[in-house]
Amino acid sequence: MIYFTGGRNLIGDLPLKVRHLPPVKLIFSMPSNYPIEESLQFELECCWMRWDWIRRLEKRLLKIWEEERDVVCLLQYISIEFYNIGQTTLKTLMRTYDQQANNQDFVNDHFTCGICLEEKRGDKCYRLNLCQHVFCQVCLREYFMMLIREGFVIQVKCPDPGCKSQNKLTKEEITEIVGNEMSQRYTELLEKQKLETDPLVTYCPRKVCQAPVRKESAVEKLCVCTKCTFAFCWFCQRTWHGVGVPCAINNLRKVVQEYMAADEATKSMLELRYGTKNIEKLVRDAQEEMETDKWMKSNTQKCPQCETAIEKSMGCNHMLCTRCETHFCYLCGNWIDPEEPYSHFNNPKSSCNQRLFDGANVDEFVADDFIFV
Known part of the structure; x- marks a missing residue:
């Protein structure tokens, strides 16, 4: 971690994390009588060291030469400080060099692909920027x-099942991996999905157009x-x-059920679409119909032939439909x-066995009409 001191506490003053520093260059020349009479002529260059430290290092190297009189340059320890001036340029340079050095290390290394599980050289592999999976x-x-x-563009992310990073890849990464044509399709599909999830976006109903249209107001x-320029109804x-x-209403029962189960916001939207009075009338009619259906279910039985609802006011459970004369x-x-007809009520296997008069008032019948055994 490299810390830049003396800055203005901006975002750019944050520490820089690198693995490689740009090299210290030793520029030298050998005189004709080197090394017997004259020493090595040299100077140091380094983009990230202070000039006074470079000079001190040069003096130190010269002293080593004077002591050893041999081709030896020893660099044991360097304390690093930075200029406050030109920090942005310095950071860019150091970051670029570190990235290039890391890329070279990556190319020369070997990795196991997380998809095919085969080991490949780095130059045959790709490392995702965010999660660093290879x-x-x-x-x-x-x-x-x-x-x-x-x-399935929403799934275009790191294939590693254990990857904790859920962010999408950058457009540059997508293009580098799949090429320009597929990258363009990816962008178009992603934009289309965003439009489809936007509650204020619909599509032009004209088949020759189908362009996305954003509604200016929610009401x-x-x-x-x-x-x-085709003008159409949102609903x-x-x-x-x-x-x-109001809009034409199709499938009245479904609309009424949706309205009766909706929250206040959805009810207001349905009232706007179909008209408040229309919706209120439909709800009243539906409630009356529900009550009628409930009563019919409890008090009538449908004829198995013509499905006419028949109410029994008196008598036994043997019925004769007055419409189609079905028993x-x-x-x-x-x-x-x-x-x-009465064998149905005398059949032990029938659920209606011995139930001919269930629900009937026996006093309503005349005794002479039946033979009691």
Whole structure:
């Protein structure tokens, strides 16, 4: 970690983490009578050291020469300080050199691809910038291209299942891995997905256009396509029909159920779309219909032939439909043989066995009409 002192406490003054520093250059020349009579002529160059330290190092090297009289240069320890002037340029230089040196180390190293699990040289591999996971170039390219072709652009990220980084790759990384054409498709699909999740964006209903259209207000129904200038209704996607004209209602029961189960915001939106009075009338009619259906279910039985709802006001459970003259049981709704209608109530296997008079008032019948055994 390299700390820049004396700065103005800006973001650029944060410590710089590097693995490699630019080298200290030793520029030298050998006189004709070197090394018997004259010493090595040299000077030091270094972009990240103070000039006075460079001079002191040069003097130290010269002293070593005078003491040893041999081709020996020893650099044991250097304390580093930095100029306050030109920190941005210095940081850029050091960061660039460190990146280049790291890239060279990467190229010369060997890695196991996380997809095919084969060991490859670094020059055949790719390292993701954010998480630093390494995969061979062929595997990563084919994997990302498959996702983009199938439209799963949200999954274009590090393939390592244990990767904790959920951020997407940069556009530059995508282009470098899959090429310009697939990178362009990736960008288009990603933008389309963003538009589809935007609650204020719809698409022009004209088949020859289909351009995305952003609604200016959350409470207005009018939309105008910026590409073909077609004016249409946000809700029903039909030609603009005016503010005072509600949208045509399809599937009334579904709309009413949605309204009755909705929160206040959704109810306001449905009222805006179909008209408040229309919605209120539909809800009233639906509630009445529900009550009617509830009563019909509790107090009537449908004919198994014509499905006419029949209410039994008196008598036994052997019914005769007045519409199609079908004999049926009022308890279970099943068809009864008109030749032997009461066998249904004497069958031990039937759920209606011995239940001919269930729910009936026996006093209503005249005794002479039946034979008691």
